Amino acid sequence: MENVNIKQLAKALNLSTSTVSRAFRDSSDISKETKDRILSKAREFNYQPNHYASNLREQRSKTIAVIVPELANNFFSQAIRGIEQVARAKGYHILIYATDDDYEKEVSFIRHLHNGRADGIIMSVSGEANDHNYLNELSHKRLPLVFFDRVYEDIVTPRVITNDYDSSFSATEHLIKQGCERIAYLVINKNLSIGKFRMQGYIDALKKHHIPYNDQLVVDCTNSYSKNNVILKRMLQELTPDGVFTSVERLAFATYYACYDLEISVPQQLKVIGFSSLEIAPLLNPSLTTVTQPATQIGTEAVNLLFRMLEHPGSVDQSEKIVLNSKLIKRRSTQKK
Amino acid sequence: MENVNIKQLAKALNLSTSTVSRAFRDSSDISKETKDRILSKAREFNYQPNHYASNLREQRSKTIAVIVPELANNFFSQAIRGIEQVARAKGYHILIYATDDDYEKEVSFIRHLHNGRADGIIMSVSGEANDHNYLNELSHKRLPLVFFDRVYEDIVTPRVITNDYDSSFSATEHLIKQGCERIAYLVINKNLSIGKFRMQGYIDALKKHHIPYNDQLVVDCTNSYSKNNVILKRMLQELTPDGVFTSVERLAFATYYACYDLEISVPQQLKVIGFSSLEIAPLLNPSLTTVTQPATQIGTEAVNLLFRMLEHPGSVDQSEKIVLNSKLIKRRSTQKK
């Protein structure tokens, strides 16, 4: 029973391949009777139309590529879950690619996707600031692309983001209201759009409350756990901030570890708030005040946007932008003494 | 520059399609000169060989399907990361499917993968105990399948698992040594193999230490956060265990939440240990003692096993079993008073 194809099925049924083919496509003219006969035989033979042949013929793959910087990350795995749910309901398949924040990989993935493997791409970009022009090749070829969360400002394509500036502003203001005056801002990539917007919210909140901006307190971190530990410990000791605002979940964890090491008590000596999609933030010691993005919803919005582009080309403006709101959830890590 | 195909490229070069095709395949006989000419022109045209045509022709897709019960889960996202890394290095693509622990979806995914979309499947099975015979269709058609972590005992196919029985035994013994005498075991699906093995380790450890087995202390939980909260609170109040061993990460979190609600102090009144891939277990309140599986490595072993099957059919015994060791990491949640 190897490799049943449409020909063998047709022969077994004494029908032509076109009739058999029709049975698997919805509306085509075919009598209910023969259709049932075909489908039942197909089940018996365990026949599945070969996807590659169909795709070649139809020039579309019913497949969406999802490119993210990393997989083992609460935000991205929740977003992917959202994408997967919607895509599956529509009968689409999901290809997953992780760039590890490596620009070269990102370019390579995108280039290779030009071969028809996917009908569209949903991407959260890698951190590196570089020449993004290769992306314009996409719009040339009309391979639809949707950005989510981490985007390139200089590429015009629909995107789903959150109100990063406002959230950052609120988060910083929250720290100030809790009595902080020396607030450090931890960032991984200042140049990336979310880095910039989130930082601007921080700066403006300081200004509003007449706290002088001190660029020493803006700390560049990395993706390496051990390097961050060194950086943060030195920062905490030398700059003695009374509040820390992290632009990325991982840096909140790094701050906790550093505080453990240095025996700095949170929130008494240092208050901590961070962007985070961690579902068990209430279980941390102390429970972590978070700016939480609607990660799953960001995924579903992104994939819905992509489907609109696929189903009604031209109906979606390339500059379309969906902005969702994050939530500031106050917990113990920013509690007043 | 829409849809450049091999024909157009060939015409532009005044060559035949076969020659052009050869330039993209490694070893074929072709002069270095023309090859270079072709490749440079291809770059200029931004030509990528259409994957669907190649796949149709070559009867393989260079694609691996990964089926997991859920995506937003530390264990699975780390395993997928491992799979992705290896697959990418080999030039393979990854299709992702989430079953949400729904057996119907699992069957449907598998059936549809019979159409050539993937060369092989890596799967962690859904929780439901049912007729798994549909899987045998796979071996009929020789679509290679590798199980990881959650497996069906009655299906013969290579698998990568961890030493669940031993880990459970050690975990339970650890609780006993810390002074526990009434140890609850929390499980989501007793019938699934990991449920069974992990439970047997628990039972045997009790026996070794002459603690009577009490089946009331084996608590069936669900995938629903709110239901678990009700179940666990009742259990904690009615059965007053002094130790809890959770077979799944989520249930350790649920136990923490229940203890917060009931103001039961961990580890003083109740010690908690659980299977978990949470990287920030040290940051929990209190830090959580875990049995940690080498999730990423499980992924890489599984995909390597699959590649062996793909590259040297017959070289892998269908009953091949790779067993990796989990680590028991002691933290505050099981500390003696």
Next chain:
DNA sequence: TTGTATGCGTTATCAA
């Protein structure tokens, strides 16, 4: 309603 014939883009076989 069903069948025939053609082509989707590629690669393998064979001939030149």
Next chain:
DNA sequence: TTGATAACGCATACAA
């Protein structure tokens, strides 16, 4: 070393 041709499995235009 290169070119012509057929075939992979399917879906559609057109004919019956």
